[in-house]
Amino acid sequence: GAVVSQHPSWVICKSGTSVKIECRSLDFQATTMFWYRQFPKQSLMLMATSNEGSKATYEQGVEKDKFLINHASLTLSTLTVTSAHPEDSSFYICSAHDLRRPYEQYFGPGTRLTVT
Amino acid sequence: GENVEQHPSTLSVQEGDSAVIKCTYSDSASNYFPWYKQELGKRPQLIIDIRSNVGEKKDQRIAVTLNKTAKHFSLHITETQPEDSAVYFCAATRYNNNDMRFGAGTRLTVKP
Numbered sequence: 001g002a003v004v005s006q007h008p009s010w011v012i013c014k015s016g017t018s019v020k021i022e023c024r025s026l027d028f029q030a031t032t033m034f035w036y037r038q039f040p041k042q043s044l045m046l047m048a049t050s051n052e053g054s055k056a057t058y059e060q061g062v063e064k065d066k067f068l069i070n071h072a073s074l075t076l077s078t079l080t081v082t083s084a085h086p087e088d089s090s091f092y093i094c095s096a097h098d099l100r101r102p103y104e105q106y107f108g109p110g111t112r113l114t115v116t
Numbered sequence: 117g118e119n120v121e122q123h124p125s126t127l128s129v130q131e132g133d134s135a136v137i138k139c140t141y142s143d144s145a146s147n148y149f150p151w152y153k154q155e156l157g158k159r160p161q162l163i164i165d166i167r168s169n170v171g172e173k174k175d176q177r178i179a180v181t182l183n184k185t186a187k188h189f190s191l192h193i194t195e196t197q198p199e200d201s202a203v204y205f206c207a208a209t210r211y212n213n214n215d216m217r218f219g220a221g222t223r224l225t226v227k228p
Contacts (some may be wrong), residue, residue, distance in 0.1 A: 034216070043205060043218045044160065093159060102212050103148045103167065107159040 003027055004096050006108035013084055013115055020080045021111045023094030029074035030096035034105065035067075038091040050077040084115040118143040120208050122219025130227050135196050137222045139206035140188040143215075146208040149182060149189045154203045154221075163204075164191070196226045 003026040013019050023033055031052045036044040048058045048069050056069035068080040077096075081088055091112055095105040119142040129135050141149075147168035152160035166173045166180045166189065173180050177196075182189040189208075193200055203223050209216035 032212075043220045045218075046216070091157070097212070103165070104150070104162065105216060107161075109159045110157070112157070 002098055002101070002104075002106045004030075004094065004106045004108040006094055006111050008111060009109060010112040011114070013113070015085055015115055016083055018080055018082045019084055019113060020078055021092055021094075021113075023077045023079070023096070023108050025075045025096040025098070025106070028096075028098045028100065030077075031074060031099060032097040033071060033077040034095045034097070035069060035077075035079050036093045036095070038093060038110075040091075044093060047079075081113065084113070086115045089113055089115045118146055118208050118215055118217040120206060120217045120219045122206050122222060124222060125220060126223045126225070128225045128227065129196050131196060131198060133196055135191075135193045135200070135224055135226075137191045137204055137206070137224075138188060139190070139208075139219050140186075141208040141217075142187065143208065143210075144184075144187065146210055148209050148211065149180070150207050150209075151178075151180060151191050152205045152207065152218075154205060160205060193224075196224075198226050198228050200224060201226045 005024045007022045033050040035047045038044050047062045048056045050056045050069045050071040052071045058064045071077040093110040094108040122139045150165035153163045154160045164178050177194045179192040203221045205221050206219040
C-alpha cells in the first residue's frame with residue numbers, strides 16, 4: 001500500500017516553455033502533498049506544501065508565480081514550472097501524506113526536468 | 117523552522133565493517149526521525165525511523181539511536197555489504213509531517 005506515482009518520469013523542454021508534473025496517490029487519499037527539488041549530489045529541498053482544496057504554502061525563496069501548484073483532489077497534485085529556464089533543470093520529487101499513518105511520507109519516483 | 121545537520125558527507129568502509137552516520141536537529145518539537153536510502157535517480161526509500169518516545173530501534177543490520185536531550189540521532193549499519201552503497205538522508209519532522217527537513221546526505225561506499 002501507500003503508492004505514489006509521478007508523471008512524466010523525465011521531460012526535456014525548451015527555455016521559456018511551461019511544464020506540468022503530476023503526482024498521484026494511488027491507493028490512499030492525501031490531503032497533503034509535498035514538492036521537493038533535488039539538484040545533483042544535493043539533498044532534497046522542500047519547495048512547497050500542497051493542501052487539497054486550498055492554496056499551497058511555499059518555502060522561503062521559492063517563487064509561487066513560477067512554480068504553480070494545484071491540489072484539486074485528494075489523490076492528485078500538480079506542479080507547473082512556468083517559463084522554464086536552464087537553471088530550473090533538476091530532479092523534482094513529490095511525496096504524499098496518508099492520514100492513516102500520520103508520521104510517514106511516501107515518495108513518488110521523481111521527474112527529471114531538463115531545460116535546454 | 118527545523119534545521120538538520122548530517123555528518124559525514126562521505127563515508128567509505130570495507131565490506132563487513134560498520135558504518136555510522138550522525139544527525140543533529142534544532143527544533144525540540146520534532147518527534148519523528150526517518151532515515152532514507154536513495155540510489156542515483158531514484159526516490160528516497162525509508163529504511164528505518166524512530167519516534168521521540170523511544171531511544172533506540174533496530175531492524176536486522178540497521179539501528180537508529182535518538183538522544184532527545186542532545187537533539188541528535190544516528191544510523192548504524194552493521195556487516196555492511198556492497199549493496200548498502202547509496203546516499204543516506206536523515207530527516208526530522210513532527211506528527212503530520214508538515215515541516216520535514218532533510219540532512220545534506222551521506223554518500224556511503226562499501227568496498228568489496
